[in-house]
Amino acid sequence: xxxxxxxxxxxxxxxxxxxxxxxxxxxxxxxxxxxxxxxxxxxxxxxxxxxxxxxxxxxxxxxxxxxxxxxxxxxxxxxxxxxxxxxxxxxxxxxxxxxxxxxxxxxxxxxxxxxxxxxxxxxxxxxxxxxxxxxxxxxxxxxxxxxxxxxxxxxxxxxxxxxxxxxxxxxxxxxxxxxxxxxxxxxxxxxxxxxxxxxxxxxxxxxxxxxxxxxxxxxxxxxxxxxxxxxxxxxxxxxxxxxxxxxxxxxxxxxxxxxxxxxxxxxxxxxxxxxxxxxxxxxxxxxxxxxxxxxxxxxxxxxxxxxxxxxxxxxxxxxxxxxxxxxxxxxxxxxxxxxxxxxxxxxxxxxxxxxxxxxxxxxxxxxxxxxxxxxxxxxxxxxxxxxxxxxxxxxxxxxxxxxxxxxxxxxxxxxxxxxxxxxxxxxxxxxxxxxxxxxxxxxxxxxxxx
Numbered sequence: 001x002x003x004x005x006x007x008x009x010x011x012x013x014x015x016x017x018x019x020x021x022x023x024x025x026x027x028x029x030x031x032x033x034x035x036x037x038x039x040x041x042x043x044x045x046x047x048x049x050x051x052x053x054x055x056x057x058x059x060x061x062x063x064x065x066x067x068x069x070x071x072x073x074x075x076x077x078x079x080x081x082x083x084x085x086x087x088x089x090x091x092x093x094x095x096x097x098x099x100x101x102x103x104x105x106x107x108x109x110x111x112x113x114x115x116x117x118x119x120x121x122x123x124x125x126x127x128x129x130x131x132x133x134x135x136x137x138x139x140x141x142x143x144x145x146x147x148x149x150x151x152x153x154x155x156x157x158x159x160x161x162x163x164x165x166x167x168x169x170x171x172x173x174x175x176x177x178x179x180x181x182x183x184x185x186x187x188x189x190x191x192x193x194x195x196x197x198x199x200x201x202x203x204x205x206x207x208x209x210x211x212x213x214x215x216x217x218x219x220x221x222x223x224x225x226x227x228x229x230x231x232x233x234x235x236x237x238x239x240x241x242x243x244x245x246x247x248x249x250x251x252x253x254x255x256x257x258x259x260x261x262x263x264x265x266x267x268x269x270x271x272x273x274x275x276x277x278x279x280x281x282x283x284x285x286x287x288x289x290x291x292x293x294x295x296x297x298x299x300x301x302x303x304x305x306x307x308x309x310x311x312x313x314x315x316x317x318x319x320x321x322x323x324x325x326x327x328x329x330x331x332x333x334x335x336x337x338x339x340x341x342x343x344x345x346x347x348x349x350x351x352x353x354x355x356x357x358x359x360x361x362x363x364x365x366x367x368x369x370x371x372x373x374x375x376x377x378x379x380x381x382x383x384x385x386x387x388x389x390x391x392x393x394x395x396x397x398x399x400x401x402x403x404x405x406x407x408x409x410x411x412x413x414x415x416x417x418x419x420x421x422x423x424x425x426x427x428x429x430x431x432x433x434x435x436x437x438x439x440x441x442x443x444x445x446x447x448x449x450x
Contacts, residue, residue, distance in 0.1 A: 003214075007135075010211040014133050017206055019145040021196060022126055025089065026146050028186045029122055030153035032096045033061070035182055036112075038161035038283075039175040046173060047103065055393025057108040059258070059386035064116030066386075069379030072121030073128070080199035081129040085122065089190030092118035096183035100176035124374040127358055132201055133215070136222050136359075141305045143355045148294050151351045155290035157182075162283030243373045245423045246360065250381030252416030253318060253357075256409040257350045259388030260325060260343075289344045296348040301355035311421050313356040318417035321349025322410035329406040350413070360424065388412070 036058050044054055076084040095115045102108045127143060134142045164181060165174035172180075198204045201216055304313045328342035361373045392405040 006210060006214050007218075010207065010215050011134070011138060013207055013211065014215070015142065015145065018130065018133060018197075019142065021193075022130070022146040023149050023152070025085070025189050025193065026123075026126065026149035027153045027156070028182075028189060029089075029092070029119065030150050031157045031182055032092065032115075032186060033119070034154060035157060035161050035178055036099075038157070038165065039178050041162075042165055042173060042175040046175070047108075049105065049108070051393040051396045052390070053105050053108070053393075055389040055391070057105070057112050058393075059389040060109050061112045061116040062258075062382045062385035064113040064118075065120045066116075066379045066383050068117050068120035069124065069382070070121075070375045073124045073375030076121060076125050076128070081125045082194060082197040082199050085125050085129075085197070086190050086194040088119060088122045088125070089186050089193060092122075093183045093187035093190065094118075096186065097180050099183075100172070100179040120379070121375060124378050127361075127374050129197075132219065135218055137305060137308065141301050141355070143301070143358045145301075147354050147358070148297055150354065151290040151293035151297060151347070155287045155294060158286035158290065159283040242424050243361070243376060245419060246357075246373075247377045247380035249416045249419035249424070250357070250377050251384045252412045252419065253350075253353070254381045254384030255388040255391075256318075256322065256325070256384075256413035256416070257388070258385040259392045259405065259409040259412075260346065260350070285340065289340070289347055292344055293347040293351040297351045297355065300352035304356035304359065310356040310360050311424055314353045315417040315421035317349045317353035317356075318413045318420075319349070321346045321353075322413035322417075324349065325413070326406050326410040329403045357420070384412075 040049075040054050040058075043049065044051075049057070072084070072088075092115060095111065095118050099111050099115065102111050126146060130142050130146070161178055161182075164178040167174045167177045169177060201212070201219065204212065207215070300313055300317060304310060307313075324342045324345035328339045328346060331338045331342065358374075361377060388409065391408060392402070395405045395408065396402055
């Protein structure tokens, strides 16, 4: 078997072993994170919550997330991703069930804050984990594989959540059953995770000897090339110029992303009030929108890997999302169908940027440094998940319209795109090409010797 066949065989096995399972774990995480938007359709009225109260509660999740993200990732590098991911899932499942029993704004805020604490470092753990099993040139595609869970959770969650809102069992409202029933899978998968994943490539027994040795060799060469450029410890990576810039850019992106995502069910409900579309029907429409975003996410990830380029892919996606988001609010009064089309384009842009963006940090950092950098970027960035929903809710209460909110969110996305495009260096490209050249030369020498 030549090197090309060995690479294909190994990459295929790693992909089939890890991506479907991590996709399932992540889809449950996102479902438990965004179901609050659908619960709001009943919960706000039942509990008397204003848009501002809901926006603050939806966003305060990310304060807890921010505080524990970096410490959690540091702990993960010490005890292993397998145990840490398992702990995270079991803990957040228990707290998510408690969400069903909140009655006051204070209880709502506390439960959401604790949910953020429980889930902190989950995403960085998964990105860091994959960087130990995939070549740099396959990072965007691998990340896109499990990050399809973000639009996927919404595609599944929209019709599922609106269906659960119609349940009325044992004296509990539909929004309460929504939290309970969507938390149980996280607990089950958390237990399975402990036994299914391997902490390191060296520990796996599902690759044959040639595949395992080849992959270990390639990843070791890439790590050496990266460390010749930047050899950072966990703490040093937190002060790296590009890491800090990526954090700021991601923050602006997340302000726009979560601002629209948390309120999308409420916005959509307002758009369909003039039609005969039911709440369940709206759920299917939203599911279709997120399904289209999944397809775009795959296409962008594959194209980014093919061109071995990240920044322009991110910037174009975010700018497209911003323009479509603003346009959707201004055509809503004349055409509901056109407004939903623009909202779909906005979602496609916001989701499409994910895989090329998260392929950037592992392209110039390795090991614990990569884990620390990913954690910092994600924690600072996700603070935008606090500000976005809160500001949208506040503006809606003051103005009575989402139009001004959409402009604010669009501007935030454009700023994020500009920061990532013009301030972040294009790292990792030379490393990837040099490692490929080394492998090709090695393969040529082996062929000559044979």
